[in-house]
Amino acid sequence: MNLHRKGRAALVFALVVVVGMAFRVSWNALRDIAGAIGADDTAATLYPFVVDGLMALALIATLVLAGQDRTFALRVLAAYTIASLVLNYVHGLVPELHGQTVDWGRLADWDPANWALVLLATSLPVGSIYFGSDLVAKVLHHRPTPIAPRSVNAEESTNTERNRSRSDLAVSTPEPITPNVTALPRPVAVGFLKPTIPAKPLPSIEPTMLEPVDRRAVAAESTRTRRATGRVPAVARTPRPKRTPDELLAEARKVTADWPDARLTAEGIRREVRTSPANARSLRDTLRTERGLQAV
Numbered sequence: 001m002n003l004h005r006k007g008r009a010a011l012v013f014a015l016v017v018v019v020g021m022a023f024r025v026s027w028n029a030l031r032d033i034a035g036a037i038g039a040d041d042t043a044a045t046l047y048p049f050v051v052d053g054l055m056a057l058a059l060i061a062t063l064v065l066a067g068q069d070r071t072f073a074l075r076v077l078a079a080y081t082i083a084s085l086v087l088n089y090v091h092g093l094v095p096e097l098h099g100q101t102v103d104w105g106r107l108a109d110w111d112p113a114n115w116a117l118v119l120l121a122t123s124l125p126v127g128s129i130y131f132g133s134d135l136v137a138k139v140l141h142h143r144p145t146p147i148a149p150r151s152v153n154a155e156e157s158t159n160t161e162r163n164r165s166r167s168d169l170a171v172s173t174p175e176p177i178t179p180n181v182t183a184l185p186r187p188v189a190v191g192f193l194k195p196t197i198p199a200k201p202l203p204s205i206e207p208t209m210l211e212p213v214d215r216r217a218v219a220a221e222s223t224r225t226r227r228a229t230g231r232v233p234a235v236a237r238t239p240r241p242k243r244t245p246d247e248l249l250a251e252a253r254k255v256t257a258d259w260p261d262a263r264l265t266a267e268g269i270r271r272e273v274r275t276s277p278a279n280a281r282s283l284r285d286t287l288r289t290e291r292g293l294q295a296v
Helices: 002-036 041-064 068-093 111-140 150-167 245-255 266-273 277-295
Strands: none
Touching: 002 041, 002 068, 041 068, 041 111, 068 111, 245 266, 245 277, 266 277
16 A cells, blocks of 8 residues: 555656656747847746646646546647647747847748737636636535445445355255154154153044034025016106007008008007007007908
């Protein structure tokens, strides 16, 4: 564990040394660029700290943050790294910047390129204020996820495996002992009695015969609907549709079409057509008259 901590400390120290040397190399170029865009000596001296310093801050935020905040820190780091690279590249292409003999506000001969470089150089300090404040706020409000110690997890897993191994043993549950009753000549009392005292034989119990129970016939429940004993009130009655004499005659003709003459009686017509006896007699006479005419 101590060796691991020393290795991490050495790695961090090496990173700080490399970043410090890179800052010293870039510091001269950024100072000359700041002087070329109109900054005084003090502002030109502090200008490299604004650009490369925010790069270091974004690198630290990348190591601390997670998720979308870490992605934002990586983008800020990449943007300021590219900007510093561009300004160092321009400083290498324009020899006049080294001796401070370049015209004020002139970083390139082509006007669009000069305007873009001047806009880039002048916007980096303002961007450092905005992005630096945002990164510091994200780092201060960041809450890392707590991680349970390994010792507790290890003990729980060990106990679980130990209990599982004990429960899986085949000899943990003994087999039931079944005595051999057929081998004994007579019942033997098992308990805390001494073997020298003979056990008294128990009298045999004869099985008692149960008397058969007489099964009585039970009348089956009738499925026929029982008629009402009282008179049904007029309100509860279902009114039958009234048929005209022509309708009764047509229905009687249809019902008795295949009847023989002997079956053509008033009672048979009354049952099939469901009408009064008087109407049934009238229908019988009419049908007999029609059959006699047809026969003629």
